[in-house]
Amino acid sequence: MSMKKYVALAGVAMLTLAGCAAPAADTAAPATSDIKICVYTHGDGGTFWSVAQKGAEQAAADLGVELDYQGANNDAAKQASTIEAGVAAGCDGIASSVPDAEALQGPMDAAKAAGIPTVTMNSGSSVFTKLGAFTHVGQDEVIAGQQAGLKFNAMGVKHVLCPIQEAGNVGLADRCAGLKQTFKGKAEEFNLDGGLADLTAATAKLQAALEADKTIDAIFALNADIAAKAAMPAAEAAGVSVKIGTVDMSPEALDAIEAGTMEFAIDQQQYAQGYMSVVLLYLNLTNGHELGGGQPVYTGPGFVTKDNVAKVKELVAAGSR
Structure with a gap:
């Protein structure tokens, strides 16, 4: 320096x-x-x-x-x-x-x-010390998944699909792992690798999964674009009603939460x-x-629901959320 x-x-x-x-x-x-x-x-x-x-x-x-x-x-x-x-x-x-x-x-x-x-x-809350970092800034992905599981329990759903859009991303895997720890029903990982690059293909894969297994009544999307631009269209095309929650936010996801067609977004x-x-x-x-005392400095998870989505949308428009 x-x-x-x-x-x-x-x-x-x-x-x-x-x-x-x-x-x-x-x-x-x-x-x-x-x-x-x-x-x-x-x-x-x-x-x-x-x-x-x-x-x-x-x-x-x-x-x-x-x-x-x-x-x-x-x-x-x-x-x-x-x-x-x-x-x-x-x-x-x-x-x-x-x-x-x-x-x-x-x-x-x-x-x-x-x-x-x-x-x-x-991402990296579980490995930052191994990498020589003095702290990690973010949310614990396992805790985020755990909290999502509790949300889905409260909705009374029985079978949650957890699509992973980036194979090998430990943060995404941790979210699904956390979901499994708290959700009382069946939590199933689903391979959606490359889904962000081709949302049309992602929609088709999710639609096929929903049509093949009518017990799936919820989707825990790990990305807001996957939630709003793949999971929601897939459910509509399959003609099924599923509860959808997501990690992170997008304008489309926030609009869906405000309209009541998406349940929540986890805000990290x-x-x-x-x-x-x-x-x-x-x-x-x-x-x-x-700072951090050798532990992560957590920025989440927080939840955006219908109760607070209007205020969050204001902050998104300002570019800080």
């Missing part, structure tokens, strides 16, 4: 919000303009990741640091090479989502060897994931903080 200039941290609002006393005015810290924080995700820039990126960009603007944000369009090899390039290009701190821990182990080890502090975000609050990842790295670089 460059040490060309020094600034006081007394005015940093995040320290106050965290309940920490701000350093005295003469405390030396690296100039924020010399800090480069890198956020490298597996995201595709869609409705979810564009909001996470906005959070990271806002944090960088608020703190006056340089930000390098790059997504990898769900390509683990590309994400790994992006991290490697970031280490070589002078990232002072790195935040990374972890859909595939094995693919990212080498690059994250390289960051640690270079003395670069890291946090994981979004991705804006906060992007924002807090930058803040946590900033505090580590400027003041030696390793």
